[in-house]
Amino acid sequence: MSKTKTTTVLVTGGAGYIGSHAVLALQDAGYRPVVIDNLSTGFRFAVPGGVPLYEGDIADEALLARIFADEDVAAIMHFAGSIIVPESVADPLKYYHNNTAKSRALIAAAVAAGIAHIIFSSTAATYGIPDVAAVNEHTPQRPINPYGWSKLMTEQMLADVAAAHPLNYGVLRYFNVAGADPQARSGQSTAGATHLIKVATEAALGARSGVSVFGTDYATPDGTGVRDYIHVSDLAAAHVLVLEALMADPARSLTFNCGYGRGFSVLEVLDAVDRVAGVTLARRMEPRRAGDPDSLISDPARLMASVPWQPQFADLDVIIAHALVWERRLAEIRQAEAAEAN
Template sequence: MILVIGGAGYIGSHFVEELINEQDVIVLDNLSTGHSYLLNENVKFIEGNLGDIDLLNEIFSTYQIEAVIHFAASSLVGESVINPIKYYENNVSATFNLLQTMIAHGVKNFIFSSTAATYGIPNTDLIIESTATSPINPYGKSKLMVEWMLEDFSKSYGLSYVVLRYFNAAGAHKNGRIGESHSPETHLIPIILEHLLGERETIAIFGNDYPTEDGTCIRDYIHVTDLANAHLISLNALLKNELESEIFNLGNGAGYSVIEVIKACEEATSKKATVVMENRREGDPAKLVASSEKIRTMLGWTPKYNLSSIVETAWKWHSSRIKT
């Protein structure tokens, strides 16, 4: 049985949707940002917090857990700067509780949904796993702290882990049943689609004078199902003892500019966006793209969705969803 922490959230629910075809699944989620309606009816769902050690011990005592996949985290960069206590409590302290409980119960397989924010603002256009980690905000720092814990726990307690670092998850499941729903929404593609649905008046581009082909920032976007499959491939490799402990980037290797993303949304919806130019935001690099060559070579993971299909699935979800 596989325990998925944060499995009712955006990425977690897509992973669970793939995992239930292969494994029995338990989801632990406090529903602070997740939604129980995203879960398949065949999933065992427990509402609760990682900070509740008694609950964690009860779960590991009751169920035969083979591995844990951890998606639960506070993940808003701006909020992390304003309220770092929340991020160190939710992302670091709570994960320590989880790892401590796993080790006490002899569960040694762990997959951590990390972030390319651990790299900060690297001095390279294409980020690889050996690129120096120098996070610039409490969110990235909290994720890197967990990675440090994993390294130490692996050496001392025999924990086997996979860390997956990525930037922007996007899109929705091809079945149209689950997709991206945040409050507040901070991600570019859903913001554009909300505008094209008439829910926002304009779309802002923050700077059009960057040293890129069209002058706007370039970012890495990966379809959420491709991310889910990367977690699934990593899980299977751990369960088969084909990996000990590894860090992998998940990226498309090229990136898309803000204008390219807006145009893709316009094409998918046959609607025209009203764009407003704003000044650059402080700390925004011109280009942030991650290389996924390592996981492609070691585990055979290959993303299947391009920008057009990412946007098409997202539009299917957003244009038909029922807000809850």
């Protein structure tokens, strides 16, 4: 199946951080996105005007069947789920319910409706603590927390279902997603978010008193955790390219790591925020969090060799600058909402 201007893609969790950027990328590429989101962590304002928004749950198979029929859905991008690693350790059943059981319901509804393509938002957390410096798609998957397991189980479901039904899939294993749309159309909006760059940019603008550094005794050059940060708009662009690859060859499924292949420590990120924002962040040294590996760096070679993906924003300072612009824009949105409520 080839893309047309009317190809409709259902985006689950499309009112959330990464999902809303995928909606923008789909629109920019000429697709017609439709969103389903229960708005538990998403926001109506994150869905562009004119994009249908169904407020509901991906476990509601009757609602999904109606959406598939009414909107003539050709493919699914699946972002809906819970994403906080320490919470998954404290409340594993929530993660197996939201991320695994509900994904099963979504996949079942897709099979029943004859949906041919699914792209799944997976995670580098499926690798656990890898034995290599740069993780490729063949690195053993050994999750160390329920979040990683909940995502790996869904990967396995997709593989098994694709073997039994006329469906192909893309699994994209994200490393650390950060930044915001360069045009400030969307960004990370969750209150109390735990992502480092989100926390640090909030602190840079006075919304937090400082930043906690969880663990200073890791086996890394400065003792703090090292992560591979990918700009959310580059990640969204990868989803569109992978969708096109799936549609071009329905017999093939694809699995890719999504990162830049370069790691930054917590302290390096905070130094960059200081530099870009012109501030000096207060840093609080705290004990390690449960389930955090020392280092996670991607090897994105397979993605770059398989689809024409060329990152546009692979610079930590640019990622932080876009995040800062969004934080200011988000403050304006919230002020306007508060004024309207009064």
